[in-house]
Amino acid sequence: MVFCAPDHDRPTTGSSGCACCRPLLRSASRRIEAGLSRRGFVAGAGASLAALGFVGRAEAQRETPSPPIVFVNFRLFDGRSADPRTGLRLLVRGDRIAALEAGDTGAPDGARVIDCDGRTIMPGLIDAHWHTIFAGLAVSSLLTADIGYIVLAAAAEAERTLLRGFTTVRDLGGPAFALKQAIDDGLARGPRIFPCGAMITTTGGHGDLRPLSDLPRPFGGPPGPLERTGAANIADSADEVRLRVREQLLQGASQIKLVGGGGVSSPRTSLDMLTFSEAELRAGVEAASDRNTYVAVHAYPPAAIRRALAAGALCVEHGHLMDEATAKLMADTGVWLSTQPFLDEADTGRLAGQSRLNALQVFAGTETLYPLAKEHKLRTAFGSDLLFSSELASRQGVMLTHLRRWYDPVDILRMATSTNGELLALSGPRNPYPGKLGVVERDALADLIVVDGDPLADITLLERPGASLALIMKGGRIYKDEIGG
Template identity: 35%
Template sequence: MTGTWLVGGTVADGSGADPTAVDVCVEDGMITAIGRAPSGAAVVDLGGMVLTPGLIDAHVHLGLSSPVGAQFGFQLSAAELAADIFAAAGHDLDAGFTTVRDTGGIDGGVVGVIAKGKVRGPRVLSCGPVQCQTGGHGYYGAAWEPTGLWEAHHIPGLCALSLMSGNADELRRNVRESFRRGASFLKLCVTGGVVGGHDRLDDTQFTHEEIAVAVQEAQARGTYVTVHAHNNAGIRNAVRAGVRCVEHGTDIDEPTARLMREHDVALVPTFAVVEQLMDAESMGLDPATRDRVAGVRQRMATALETSRAAGLRIGLGSDLIGPNQQRRGQELRLRAELESPMRALVSATSVNADILGLGGTVGMVRVGMRADMVAWRQDPLHDPNVFADPDMAALVFKGGHIMKGQTR
């Protein structure tokens, strides 16, 4: 058999099964065999390292990789914004993330240059700009600034934070515009948020009919809608309108979790950003953001437990913003504290792949899957702090190519 065999490691395949000492063959970017390397085969010696699928972050904001206050104030050049975006993409690979779902901020040009290999980065799925209602979450223009000027700050091909809609017809036009720019799914803000401009955390945003328009447009293109949502009223409204995924889900209660299960709606909790925002002032954000985030972590942890009991598919997303996105694996460490390192790994691999529509392609170390894998210097299932330390990711493979590290 041709191909290169990764030998001498322990494989945690992303399914939740116990790790096993097996060898993995990679050929033409795919995993072609698992077992024992034949005599005389080309090998890469892992030297006892733990091999996992490449990690997947289902909630990133590459387009918000600059100092947030300065970016929201439009004080940065396109060159600086681009430099920060591409640096963040490289950091993702170095931390072991081979696929990310960008949930608002980049334009299709970023996805394209990474896919072409002109810039180091993970595989990127993007919704393009977030869809928000006029003056809702996702809009950060000054109160005195005419609403129409907000979109003038977009940088075509690079970044566009949000598109605003005042009614269903405007939303239909905006989601079609997002697809024109290369979006592969849609994201709507249906409640207020923690980093709010003109909204409150307990606001509900967009009507059932408006959300249903976005769902209709997504389904017409064979894709789905996910929603930024913290409170139960907004979540239930979106689920009944046909969305497929909920981001954050801070206050999910048992009735809401049951409704999500009935409609097969997935959940992507986001704990790392909550910790990050406790130091809002250092990020150039309004100190009131700290007040908004107070209590969110515990409520999100309770919602996670409730959602797990209801049998929801639960993915994993970091939601980090600003220039300090190097330790994206912090989300796995935080989830491991609440559940277990294995559950965190499964959420960040096979479950996230399923949520992103990539199940059967990435997210597991299995024959026939893309060779997206990470070799860890120490066992992250024994010590989840390993996930949070990019230096612990010794080798990162994306499509069979070594994106970080050297073989021996």
């Protein structure tokens, strides 16, 4: 309840006050947000006053609703079927697919009709392991630049991500909350973001990039710079894990990432090591489950994967050192595998020292991981996990086509659309975008790409999005249009 000035002392229900006081409230909110931003809280937490209900969501920035759009004369890959369909009419109204019907049934008044001239319509691509903040900037910039510059650079990369045809990403670590909100409010262009916030690790675990001069840190001591900006959180007990998980959920995390072992990009770790105990992992799983969402555990070797399964995690990230017995256990429990087809240094950039040794293990493991996943019919999601280079980030589509080594084009396209959409749905009520993703069907969210050619016949078209993607739509809004009409 808000009480106005004494001369208009009638209380009003809600948060916006009476009409005469709304401008004052908005002005005060802007001043408060500006102050928070200077302290780094908005970038790190992403919990703006708008999200708390004090002001409308970017009221001055709202775009007027788009008129209905009708697509005709196209070949359809709907995200599931191996057989493309033709002779259909697809109607988009607002942010949803309103109709998908055979024949020409006309168009609503005021609708725009787009003749695709035989091109392929398919769901927008989904990257199940992306780092919105870290994808396009070098580590040196991320460790030294002002957080404002980092978020602006990430916004530019987010738009490029969208223009590569990836209309949704599952963010697996980093302070992406504020950028997600800006994209959702129309202040920036980019994909839908399913954020996890800071990845939660242990002292000395993957993601602990503190300078050694910061040691020793008192047990339960104050957070360091990486923690304050939301890049990673360090927890060394079950209670600390619960706290850090709840903090990410408070900020709007749709899922949680716990680090179960070493990682390629953390040069003081090796892939054989373990971090959290089973009890600590279980504490995180329980805290996420209490909010009706799930935990994904970063894990490479069998021991780390098995510990994650024992703790109740629903998704394993990476898994490149998996053995057959562990693959069978994953199949028996129905746990998801979210992994990446890293083949060589072209996918990671030049690395040195322990990071290079770690990467070489991953490259070798890729060659055995996917055959195991196929043999045991693991629920396998596609992600790219490209880091610290805009040049590498531009290879998102190339990473997808690496899967030709093991899968047919239709299976690759399913993985990057409807299968990844099923993984996103594990967020349950924490899903920030209720509605079906990764499919073209009635009532699904209108995230579509129009491909100049047939990706079911030539999957490499997705390596060249600038030339091959004639139209990109997210939520019923067109962000690239080379068709006209």
